[in-house]
Structures are given as structure tokens and as C-alpha cells.
Amino acid sequence: MAVTGGAAMSDASKQFEYLLRLGDNALVLGQRLSAWVGHAPVLEEEMATANVALDLIGQAKSWLDLAGQVEGEGRDADWLAYHRDAWDYRNALLVEQPNGDYAMTIMRQFLFDAFHLPLLEQLAASGDERVRDIAAKSVKEVRYHLRRSSEWVIRLGDGTEESHRRTQAALDELWRFTGELMAADAVDQAMVEQGLGADLEPVADAWRQRVDQVLEAATLERPGEQWMQQGGKQGRHSEHLGYILAEMQFLPRAYPDARW
Amino acid sequence: MSRDWPLWEVFIRSKHGLSHKHVGSIHATDAEMAINNARDVYTRRNEGASIWVVRAADIVSSAPGDKEILFDPSEDKIYRHPTFYEVPDEVENL
Numbered sequence: 459m460a461v462t463g464g465a466a467m468s469d470a471s472k473q474f475e476y477l478l479r480l481g482d483n484a485l486v487l488g489q490r491l492s493a494w495v496g497h498a499p500v501l502e503e504e505m506a507t508a509n510v511a512l513d514l515i516g517q518a519k520s521w522l523d524l525a526g527q528v529e530g531e532g533r534d535a536d537w538l539a540y541h542r543d544a545w546d547y548r549n550a551l552l553v554e555q556p557n558g559d560y561a562m563t564i565m566r567q568f569l570f571d572a573f574h575l576p577l578l579e580q581l582a583a584s585g586d587e588r589v590r591d592i593a594a595k596s597v598k599e600v601r602y603h604l605r606r607s608s609e610w611v612i613r614l615g616d617g618t619e620e621s622h623r624r625t626q627a628a629l630d631e632l633w634r635f636t637g638e639l640m641a642a643d644a645v646d647q648a649m650v651e652q653g654l655g656a657d658l659e660p661v662a663d664a665w666r667q668r669v670d671q672v673l674e675a676a677t678l679e680r681p682g683e684q685w686m687q688q689g690g691k692q693g694r695h696s697e698h699l700g701y702i703l704a705e706m707q708f709l710p711r712a713y714p715d716a717r718w
Numbered sequence: 719m720s721r722d723w724p725l726w727e728v729f730i731r732s733k734h735g736l737s738h739k740h741v742g743s744i745h746a747t748d749a750e751m752a753i754n755n756a757r758d759v760y761t762r763r764n765e766g767a768s769i770w771v772v773r774a775a776d777i778v779s780s781a782p783g784d785k786e787i788l789f790d791p792s793e794d795k796i797y798r799h800p801t802f803y804e805v806p807d808e809v810e811n812l
Contacts, residue, residue, distance in 0.1 A: 500723070500745060501745075501759070502744050502745060502746065502755040502758065502759060505755075505758045505759045505762070506754070506755065506758040509758050509762065602757075605754070606754055609750060609751060609754065613747060613748075613751070
């Protein structure tokens, strides 16, 4: 499904947009997950969540540094992370959704991981060496993320009556944010043509296959066809992103010269 | 909640070591999650090449009260240590 966006941009700015999407997905989800530190239900989950968050923030740094290089205006990952406002962020709506209860956090993670892995697998064969290198490193991390989130969805869905109810509710709530992940727009298409980006159709096939398989094992019901929310990839966000950025960006904006 | 999860003992084989070594314990719902949790808690600094997890309840241990009968008898049998013969200089890795 094609939506408008990016039709009138130069090749370099399309690349910049595309790299921002990759970086911002990782950054915003990493920031969301970090909020569990000190609050996770058990120590083991706290460590696991923090590990995933750190993986994602590391990936965000790589993608955003590359985005800054491609842009050529001297902006690095820190600048892009801390000094852009919500409308300049290009993450999908799914990753900015609130942590909610643990079922919501796990479901959000699973729905994203199941997209993230086949995306990175394709990018690991990108025609652009810099993209290939970042993807090849990230793919190992994300393979574990998906394994872990899949295992949790199955255990929560096929667990107790309460865990099943909460996990189904999370799935129903988040489903409308999944369409955007795999809806290709002009930027996506241009990146496929340039040999840099991923073709989202096979990514969508892999996603559906994985999701169906895990939901079945989890005894969860896949939501029916419905209206899919879109816009994050083009900079139109839900109300949540502003709050995330306010917290994340406060320090470097208030104290621009702050150092560790 | 963690009270409902069984306790698992974690053994890690480091990259340079030869045998698995006990590193600590974790809670997990089942064997698969125990491996994941062990990975997340104990191999964050590149310590691991292999993980074993064993349900703590399945470990049979010697009773502290048996220390005398189990271990004291070997105290005066120093001839069991291989220290009573000369090692030829040519032998390097002993």
C-alpha cells in the first residue's frame, strides 16, 4: 500500500529520511523500555529489558550517525536525538505507545521485533556497505529480542486466565499500529530502487507468518481487518511522543555543555 | 510473583575456560526462559560461551553435618598428592 510522502525529495534527503526512520524506531523504543528500569516485575525481567533497551539505543546511535553523515550538515547522533522536535521524528507510531502493563510492553516488543528482524536481514544484504555493517551487527541482537518476546507472548497468552486476558487486550489495542510498519511510501520505494533499503513486501510476509505462528501457540485471537493508524514515519505522531522527548531531551537542552 | 517461579542454578563456560562454573542463580518459569534469563543476567560482559541451567531443587548436595565423615579422613593422606616424584626438565605442560 503506497501513501504519499517524500515524492519531491532529493536522493540524499530520501536516504536521510530513511535512516532517521531506522534510528528513531530504535531510539524511541529503547527510551520506552528504559522506563522499566527500577520498576520491572522481577529482577530477571529488569535486566532483560535493560539489555534490549541498550541494544536498541546502540543501534539508534549507529543509524543516526550515518543519517548525519548522509545529510552532511555536521549533525551527529546526539544532536539528532536531543535537538529534534516530535514532528522531525520518523519513528513508527507503535514504538511510542505507552508501556502499560507488562503484557502491553511484551506485545509491543513482539509486534515490533517480528518486523525488525526480517527488515534487518534484508538490510544486511544492502547495496550500501555502511547500511550493511550496521544491519549485520544489529541482526544478531534482534534475533534474540524476537526469541525472547515470542517466548513471553506464548507464556502470557497461554498462561493464566488473567495473563491471557491482559495479553489479548494488548494485542487488540496495538494491532492498529502494525499496518504502518509495512506500508511502503515514496521513501521506501526510492530506497529499494537505489539498492539501499528493504523491500517491505517480503518483510510483511515474514511478519505475518511469525505473528500467526506465535499467536496460535499463545492461544490468542488475531484481530480482524481494521483501520490502520499511520503517520509516524512521515512525522505525524500520537500525543505520546512529545512527553517521551520532553523527558529524554531535557538535560542536553537545559545544559548544552553537560558532560559525564 | 517471583516466589512462584522455580529457582535455577546457572553454570557458565567462559570463552577461555574448559569447564562450566557455577556463577549464581535466577528465577524462571521454565527451562527455556531460564537459559534466556541466565544469558541476560550473567553474560552481559562477554563472559559466556555456553550456559547450563539446573533446577536448584534437582541438585543433591552433601549435608553440612557430614563434613567429618566425608572430608576429614583425607586430611592425613598426603601421599595422594602427586608431589613425591621428580618431574624431568623436558616435561613442559604438567
